[in-house]
Structures are given as C-alpha cells and as structure tokens.
Amino acid sequence: MCAENREVRVSKIKDGTVIDHIRSGYALDVVKILGITGHERQVVTIAINVPSKRFRTKDLIKIEGRALNRQEVNRIALIAPRATINIIRGYKVVEKQEVKLPNEIEDIVKCINPTCISNSNEPISAKFTLESEDPLLLKCHYCSYALEKQDVLRQF
Ligand code: CTP
Ligand code: ZN
Numbered sequence: 001m002c003a004e005n006r007e008v009r010v011s012k013i014k015d016g017t018v019i020d021h022i023r024s025g026y027a028l029d030v031v032k033i034l035g036i037t038g039h040e041r042q043v044v045t046i047a048i049n050v051p052s053k054r055f056r057t058k059d060l061i062k063i064e065g066r067a068l069n070r071q072e073v074n075r076i077a078l079i080a081p082r083a084t085i086n087i088i089r090g091y092k093v094v095e096k097q098e099v100k101l102p103n104e105i106e107d108i109v110k111c112i113n114p115t116c117i118s119n120s121n122e123p124i125s126a127k128f129t130l131e132s133e134d135p136l137l138l139k140c141h142y143c144s145y146a147l148e149k150q151d152v153l154r155q156f
Contacts, residue, residue, distance in 0.1 A: 016064040018086040027059035033075045033156045074108045077101040103130050113145040
C-alpha cells in the first residue's frame with residue numbers, strides 16, 4: 001500500500017468545494033476572505049501544512065454544500081494565487097479550476113485612499129496593477145496608492 005492510501009488525513013466530501021494547493025500558512029487568510037466565521041451551518045475542514053507532491057507542504061480547505069461565485073474565486077486568487085478549486089458532486093471532482101491573478105485587478109478590492117477618484121461619487125470602479133504576487137502588492141491605477149495583503153484582508 002502506498003503512503004497515500006495508508007493515511008487519509010481529511011475525509012472526502014460528498015458535495016461542495018475543495019480549495020487545494022493553498023500556500024502553507026495562508027488557509028486562515030482564505031477563510032477570512034470568504035467571510036467564513038464559523039457560525040455558518042456548513043461543515044468546513046481546514047488543513048494546514050499538510051504534505052504535498054507539488055509544493056512540499058500546502059494548506060487546504062473543504063467547504064461542504066457550498067459553491068463559490070466568480071467574485072469569491074477572484075478574491076482567493078489575491079491571497080492564494082496557486083490554489084486549485086475543485087467542485088465536488090456525488091463524491092466526484094466534476095470541475096477543477098486553477099485560480100489566476102491577472103495583472104489588472106478590477107472590482108475586487110477598493111482603494112484605501114479616501115480621496116481616490118474611485119471612492120468618489122463618480123461612476124469609476126477600483127482598478128489596480130499587480131506589482132508583486134507574494135508579498136502581495138497592488139498599485140491603484142488612479143492614485144498610485146499601494147495596497148498590501150493586510151489592506152485587502154481588512155475589506156472582507
Ligand atoms: N476531494 C475531496 N472529496 C472528494 C473528492 C476529492 O475532498 N469527494 C479532494 C481531494 O482530497 C483533493 C482535491 O479534492 O484534495 C482534489 O481531488 P483530486 O483531483 O482527486 O486530487 P489530485 O489528483 O491530487 O488533484 P491535483 O491534480 O489538483 O493535485
Ligand atoms: Zn486609488
């Protein structure tokens with residue numbers, strides 16, 4: 001029996017979402033960005049620093065009975081740009097999506113500069129350029145303000 005079968009660390013789920021290949025140590029940030037407080041009814045499993053073939057160790061989150069919308073997937077990309085999102089139905093992986101962080105980030109986070117035009121009454125939505133993925137650094141397209149991961153997490 002191979003090592004994989006000898007030990008099942010977290011059980012398979014019937015229906016829901018598995019966010020896999022989250023960079024070690026980032027699972028709780030992903031939980032925060034999804035607005036999971038622990039007071040919901042879903043069963044949520046969070047695994048931190050588990051052995052991984054791809055990245056030595058990884059974090060992963062299993063959310064039973066919940067699908068993610070596009071906005072939520074985009075938010076995950078900000079915090080965990082190499083994550084894989086697996087949709088599970090009837091115990092089977094029916095969809096696998098690698099998240100991707102684009103160079104231009106629109107409508108996911110707000111600029112933290114109160115005088116930025118994207119925060120005015122003008123119909124201008126927030127837009128950022130990705131300066132660095134890890135550590136996360138976004139630059140506002142309009143006022144050049146820099147946002148770090150903590151600034152992003154505070155918004156959710
Ligand atoms: N998974 C689960 N419940 C299921 C099916 C899969 O929790 N009913 C989890 C697996 O434990 C794994 C992830 O969903 O963490 C993806 O499953 P699978 O595609 O079978 O695993 P791998 O082939 O290892 O995925 P990858 O190629 O993306 O590394
Ligand atoms: Zn701005």
